[in-house]
Amino acid sequence: MMSMNEELANRIKQCPNLPSLPTIAVQVLDLAQKPDVDITQIAGLISKDPALSGRILRTVNSSFYGRSQNVATISHALVILGLQSVKTLVLGFSLVTHLNQEKPRGFKHLTYWKRSIYAATAARAIAARVAPDKQEEAFLAALLQDIGMLVLDRVLAEEYGQVHAEIKSHAQLPQAEEATFGTNHAAVGEMLTTQWKLPPVLTVPIGAHHAPQKVADGSMRKLADLVSLSGICADVFVDEAAAEPIMRARQIFNDSHQISGTDCDSLLDDIGRSTREVASLFEINIGSHVAFEDVLKRANEALVELTLQTQQKASELQQQNQELRHQATTDPLTGLANRGTFDQFLREQFAAALASGKPLALVMLDVDRFKNVNDRLGHQTGDAVLKTLGKLVKTAARTADLAARYGGEEMALILPSTTRATAAAIAETLRRAVCAKPIACGPQYIPVTVSLGVATLERSSGLKEAAHLIKACDLALYAAKNSGRNCVRVFSVKSSPAMVHAA
DSSP states (O other): OOOOOHHHHHHHHHOTTOOOOOHHHHHHHHHHTSTTOOHHHHHHHHHTOHHHHHHHHHHHTSTTTTOSSOOOSHHHHHHHHOHHHHHHHHHHHHHHHHHTTOOOSSSOHHHHHHHHHHHHHHHHHHHHHHOGGGHHHHHHHHHHTTHHHHHHHHHHTHHHHHHHHTOSSGGGHHHHHHHHHSSOHHHHHHHHHHHTTOOHHHHHHHHHTTOGGGOOSHHHHHHHHHHHHHHHHHHHHHSSOOHHHHHHHHHHHHHHHOOOHHHHHHHHHHHHHHHHHHHHHTTOOOOSOOOHHHHHHHHHHHHHHHHHHHHHHHHHHHHHHHHHHHHHHBOTTTOSBOHHHHHHHHHHHHHHHHHHOOOEEEEEEEETTHHHHHHHHOHHHHHHHHHHHHHHHHHHOOTTOEEEEEETTEEEEEEETOOHHHHHHHHHHHHHHHHHSOEEETTEEEOOOEEEEEEEEOTTTOOOSHHHHHHHHHHHHHHHHHTTSSSEEEEOTTTTTSEEEOO
């Protein structure tokens, strides 16, 4: 539960007429918690309330429970359905009767109960598919999920009414409540039902129905998710604009329960029809019945628009992710792979080459006397030189190769499945391409040469890890520098540390 504004928490605690748990509900809960519970005693207690008993029996014999066997007494109902089902009906009926007498000042009374009964019916229908053993808890938690609204209305009256006047859908309510009061109706509902000493299996989903992801416990999280989804299903029938809750419901059913859009719509249709009967059993007025098919027809145009927007957002997000990946893996100046990408690719290719026995070559390139370029012509010209060289190195890379900026004026080519002779030939071709044509930097043409080192992982090389291949290539590059620059040297295990000139 979120931390509550202290002043508001005190106002709630001091409020003399908060919703209370009906006496019959308290008595049934107390009896049900006893380890040696006597079903006859519970049946006798419920039977003392003829109106409540009649409603329970009418409900047990309705299509809501789908029993083929007629149930004539509360004792029989307890035997056939079990204590949990009857307890749910006692709590549900007694609370609805008790709370339905209140007339909220800050929001529409009809809308509150309409959403509650649609959510309860939806929760039971969803639980029947994804959590059959939690149907009763799901029904009751969903029925009471918005009870915090009654508390906030009782305590805040016109202030709370103003918040409702400024929102267009129930989904916007928690954020508006938090912005104004520092808490929301879900947190207040959890506080109230905890004071009533209802079990956590009810209080936790009530408190988390707008943020089920915050529930850590696995089974509780499942129930909180279910109650949250039931509220979205209710919004399909309650909100004036149904397109958004329809789309959200379809997405959650698909992503979390592998229920297709078509099956989701079929379930929503069942919920719409079932709620009509359940509302009448609970004597809740939901206004004129609207079939899901009619809701869908009205929402269809907006659904198409929302789908297009969602697809556009997904495309934009994909593009942003690609750009971020590119930024994370690419050197911004040269357009080559950056050092991190070089290191990872070399590790992967080295391991693959060791496993397969195929060769792996590394070529490293260093710009000759690059410091002179920076000192004489400035760093902007130096950057332009590196940019042009980057394009040449990238052109030299084949499909399976990686061209990277190793650091400073050093660049590299990682060449999978490439022999020493082929790698040396590629390096020599690159060297000639660089020195053949001065690099244009504005009005200036700057002659540039490069020195290159080549090393190869082969069966006879004795190299054990990627760092050894880099070290071997460094030694070859150092030898090229010492040999007068503008040349290629190839590392040889047999003649190390001597280097052999590429043919």
